[in-house]
Amino acid sequence: MTTQAPISLNGGQKDDLRIQFAALCWRRKRGKLQVLLITSRGSKRWIIPKGWPMEGKTPAASALVEAWEEGGVVGQARGQCLGVYSYAKVAADGTLPCLAMLYPVKVKALAKHFPEKGQRKRMWCSRRKAARLVEAPDLARLIRDFDPRSGGLTR
Known part of the structure; x- marks a missing residue:
């Protein structure tokens, strides 16, 4: 895994902003849209898969790799943030202050075995419930407004 050099906003200070790529993993079950949440490794908070940029991969492809490693997601990422x-x-x-770019990932299946299996839990839930469970207000809004039929967001 490669880590990204900080984006220099303060002349290269330790607290400079970092960019990550995140996956909004979704599926339809019985006609209802569901979002996949996973737990963080340390605090066990409900989050979505995300990670650092990867050399040679697009942002959407990087988000898909994180979805596989952290949640066992087999699916397809769209290129539009x-x-x-x-x-x-x-x-x-x-x-570290981070800015995460969010990419939709349509889930085809969840693997039984994946790199971080013993370190995280997974849960499918409605957009409304997922928005309540995540801590970042901007992420909650993006989840709540997500609509794959419109190519992304409802607003």
């Missing part, structure tokens, strides 16, 4: 949200990533040396 749904929007961005910010959050503070807790790291060993403090918190």
Whole structure:
């Protein structure tokens, strides 16, 4: 896994903004749209898969790799970014300000075995419930407004 050099906003300070790519994993079950949430490894909060840019991969492809590693998602990512949200990533040396670009991933299946299987839980839920469970307000809005029929967001 390659990590991204910080985007220099303060002349290369430790607290410079980092960019991540996130996957909004979705499916339809009995005609209802569902979103996949996973738990974080440390605090066990409900989140979506996300990670650092990967050399040689598009942002959407990077989001799909994270969805596989963190949630066992087998699916297809679309190239269009749904929007961005910010959050503070807790790291060993403090918190890092991050901006995550969100990409839709249509889930075909969930694998029984995947790289972070023993470290995370998965849960399918409605957009409304998912929006209530995630902490980042901007992410909650993006989840709540997501509509795959319109190519992304309802608003």
